[in-house]
Amino acid sequence: MGCVEELNYEILMRDASFKECREYIKSHFSESIDVEPGFKIFDIHTIGVPPIAVGFDGDYVIFPYTKPCHGTFLLRVQDAVEAARLRALKKVQK
């Protein structure tokens, strides 16, 4: 199990709802995939109402991260390897 604090992340949205995060990803990024709750991104199990949208912007991965007291954060993390791994799933989903 990973820890989000180990990632060099940028916060795009904070204290957001899961719905706001999904809509932001769909409207701001031309590339995205949908994943189920529990799916691992950067070794972190995602939390949310399915389908959970994950966006791509070059080598950046944009994904929601939920904390019980602070709602959902939309994070942007640069990682070419993880972006490639997730993009490969996009081809499978099509």
Added chain:
Amino acid sequence: MDPDTSPQKTVLFVLGCPQVPVQTSIALYLISRFKAAGITPIIAGNKAANTLLLVADPDRHYIGEIMDLDRAVAQITEKKRDFDRCFVFIHNDAGISYAATMAVISKARLYALVYGEHQEDLVGQITFPCTTIAAKAVHNPLPLKKAIDVVAPWAA
């Protein structure tokens, strides 16, 4: 993993942010009821929510196993563990997210325990299969206790 591989039934309580006072009181109440029914309670919460319970029950009359929420999600997702029943405490959007997650990753019978100022809006966001128990309870736990007693989930 099947949720019911041992003869001892289990119930997982997924705690939310403890900023709404009724959570700790209702959690202890449910733990007491389930223990009396012979069902083993397991608690999963963040540090603050878990510490509120541990301080309220220093001799561990009620609390048995208690774990970090992220660890519980990881164990269930990785099929290392599951439970017979799961209660998710919901008073905000994050609570809905955790309950929806449990509906997907766990085979447990799911209960959404909805309370707080925005309980009606939150109930409207529940789109996954579960038993919903809801009351507008913030400081006074009795409306929520009453709603729970009607369902009597420890006897179901």
